[in-house]
Amino acid sequence: MKYSYNWLKELSGTKLSPEKAADVLTMHAFELEGLEKAGQEFEGVAVGKILEVKKHPNADKLQIARVDVGGAQPLRTGYGTPPLSTGEGDKDGLLIVCGAPNIAVGQKVPVALVGAKLPNGTEIKATEIRGEKSFGMLCAKDELGLGEDHSGILILDKSAKVGQPLAQYFGEADTVFEIKVLPDRAHDAMSHVGVAREMAALEGKKFDYDFDELKLSAKKSKKLSVVIKDKKLCPRYIGTVMENVEIKPSPEWMQDRLKTCGIKAINNVVDATNYVMLELGQPMHAFDAEQIQNHKNKKTEIVVRRAKDKEKLVLLDDSEIILDENDLLITNGETPLALAGIMGGKDSGINENTKTIVLEAANFHAINIRKSRSRLNIKTESSDRFEKDIDPNLAEKAMVRIIEILEHTANAKLEGVVDIYPNKIKPWKIKLDLEYVNSLLGENVTQKEIVKILNSINIHPTVQPNKVVCEIPTYRIDLKTQEDLIEEIGRLRGYEKIQPQALLEPVEPAKKNEQVFFERQLKNTLANFGFDEMYNYSFYSNRDAEICGLGGIKHYEIANPMNPDQELVRASLIPNLLKNVRQNLKHFESFNLFEIGRVYYPQNNQAEEKRMLVAASVLEKDKDADSFYSMKSAVENLLESLGIKGVAVSFAETKSAVAHPGRVAEVKIYNHAVGMISEVNPAVLAKYKITKRVAMAEIDLEKLLAVLPKTKKYHPINKFPSLTRDISMIVPETVTYGEIEKLTKKIGGQLIDSVSLFDFFKAKQSLAIRITLAAKDKTLESVEVEKVMEKIISSLEKELKVEVRK
Amino acid sequence: MTTQKIAGLKKQFLEEIEKVTTVDALFELEKKYAGRKSEFNEILKNLKNLTPSERQAIGPLANNTKNEIAALIEAKRQALSGQQNLAEEKIDVTLPGQKQNIGHLNPISIVRAEIEDIFTGMGFEIADGPEVETDFYNFDALNIPADHPARDMQDTFFVKGENLTMRSQTSAVQARYMQLHKPPFRIIAPGKVFRNEATDATHEHTFYQFEALVVGEKVNVGNLKHVAEVFFSEFFQTDVKVRLRPSYFPFTEPSFEFDITCTMCGGTGCKGCRGGGWLELGGAGMVNQNVFVAAGYPRNKYQGFAWGFGFERLAMMKYKIDDVRLFHSGDLRFIKQF
The missing domain is CATH 1.10.10 (Arc Repressor Mutant, subunit A)
Structure with missing residues (x-):
């Protein structure tokens, strides 16, 4: 919210400069998001009147204005500044080239004279623009440091005096404080009084004007009656009738303050409601008494009720809204006048002929206001405050203030008041344990200091042994617990006073999180193997799910996705990794990627969350499923690094919708499936516009962790020599290497140390294996070896129908 | 012969x-x-x-x-x-080496590992919780009741038709851990979080946070400052001071905004900290008693502090990265630099 520093200063009596006050507030109360000068010194900028506008002969988008600056003297900056008299007739006005489209003869505008230095750094010089001389600059708002607007030249009020320094035109310079008031203080601090209270407390000052003692006039209205049908949604309603109202512009000082706070001035009545809202935080509304009269019974009655389903209302901004039973209306007993606490209706507002007004200061149920305004998508200064929950007692203070103001600014007379307030909110008490204050803050704040701090924010505690009893002013809705009060003491005193101190609890060895360190180990190993780590969103589209064959899995859907591409919660890491592949193929020929992350889907009415590893490889050239085999080797190496190798690992043919049907294998460890390696199905790749072959591995990390050996075990190195024998063979198409290796190991039994492939010609269906044989207890004799080899060869020939070359 | x-x-x-x-x-x-x-x-x-x-x-x-x-x-x-x-056999030693690919970790992984190691060294356990989280742990247990504005659609990704959200802060781990453990304890909970927020150079809807939670009978604001100063000094390898400013979070009371002395100028003011000498890091506070109660602890028996910081911010400071979207870009031209 925007605050006027001058206003805060008037209320709080602060002696601090705006900058210093901003610092103090930030450190002790609220964060200042911005601090902007509302009136600069504007040195060298004067009010000018446009006498003539003509087109620039050499530039379509430029114009030349002749501007009367009333003899205002430019600043002389010395060298390089040509004397003004060289300008064509400064007695008839200065010629100024201007690019803005919004200037017209007769307008009053800010003119930066030669020598002026603007807040944005621009220095004004006499110059020539496309052959036309220019002796100054007409300024837009942003050039004067008055905001961001650069849509056109700032047009000043008609009453502005030609030649007057701009600073005088704007009056006393103000500073706009943009303060971020968080929800806990929105009850009271979205107001100048609220923030000024903080400033006064921090400087040990007292308010001159006692807002807390404002009491509503006892004069009952004879013209107005008020009925609240739903007292939960409207705990209080004060209606006031004022007569003989003269509708006219507000005094300038009031208009300035509204403007500083970003609110447009309209007329004295509407401005007064806004002014009081800015001052005290109570949104108000003014009705034209004549307009709201019930045409049937000629009574001026306010009835606060829930809307009927589908009931309609045209708002001030001409929009028509359709209501339901959860919306609250202000009605005249018959037709709706306003959407309670959010926005007034079109037909009930103040116009220039208004004579008698009904003023509203009410209190509405915060959550209900929020629900209505978010459903109807309307956000106003009023709803902003009501939805944060405000003190019903504030309505009374606000009503007193607006009556006081309108008596002055509109010569209005109070006819009378109606106040419906069935459940009066009274101050509540909190017992504050003094030892707890220090235990939580880690400080030694004395009782005296605590009492002094609480007094400064209008909490006047009663001292008891080891504690104080605090009576909380009703506008501090946020103060409910001891901790709330400890926060007040801590922040007002200053958190910087609290000394860092080591924890008293003994340090014990942290319990190791296996999963976290397992994932870290995997990441490091994969990086060592040349895999780069991807981080992807946990979302993808329905199309992604379909393409990657995940359509059959029930996905969680996001109710409010960022965009349709992110509507599903991922049940697989594959789609997004394929997008990474496509993206990186623009810049790289070959790469290896991986992601370790979680996938989620509903299972047995519960959120199943799995930790997965997915890797993808693209090679520069891929002739005979090279990328598949390179991925397989990477997976084998990864498993070996975890202590899983040899007979523990096996690969078997399997099926997967995302995989090439002939190039996919299930990875098994001790016969438990933990994942899959595959080449991605070319049809899937085509849908992602990937033109190279992509090999992929997917591993379920929980399953892997479950079969992981806890420790690695040393096996004694064989003391006896080993022998190698090669078998070269021609293999029928249906027989796999895996079968050959398996059979060889089975027949060779204990004597087999290892079997490996050492030659492979796919075209000729021929391969050669090398068998290493050894015994653990003796040197093998060649007779034994030859016997085993014969058995192996004959089994291969018989069982697998291979043709062994001899 | x-x-x-x-x-x-x-x-x-x-x-x-x-x-x-x-x-x-x-x-x-x-x-x-x-x-x-x-x-x-x-x-x-x-x-x-x-x-x-x-x-x-x-x-x-x-x-x-x-x-x-x-x-x-x-x-x-x-x-x-x-x-x-x-x-x-003389060769040209300036020819390039035989290419052996080396992979690279995402900088968030690097920063995360460093942080985990520092805290493990300080006796903190690493805790964890699900990323698709129930409304209870993401909101109710954090003193954010059903009608609280923090549950507004614009802040959180909700799962359609379920009482589930994409967790909006790692604080969701607090109650999960406390239900299973008795104080005193000290934990950090690093992980992925989600906010329904338009992305730009400084905003991401998916990011990584680490929660720190220390609970005991006398844990105080001074302890928070101390642990934070020790951690950040170690992380940035320079003497870091911590500054607390008032703030508001439903799950802490008192609540703080958390600044550290600028790691480039040490607090004297430079371009990096826009002359102020301080860098804003995130939110912290003393655990709200309602959070303890929701986790099953008796009211006012324990005191604790908690904070949540983004890994991205720390990685951006450490490596001078200027666009937060790079972390999830999947762009190897970025990843290969780490």
């Missing part, structure tokens, strides 16, 4: 081998003195025709000489081959 012949052959051999400079010449020499048709071989072959006494006199000599010659030839061969081949 034969003895002289052997001596003569040896002398002749020694002279000739001196002159040999190539492997080919050596091969010829070997053929001449040790080959099957060499004179020497003839002598050896004829040994069997000698009388036993002659054989005894000449045999060892012939054999020794033969071995000597063989050894000299071998030595010469090694000398020759060494010299020649090494010279021939």
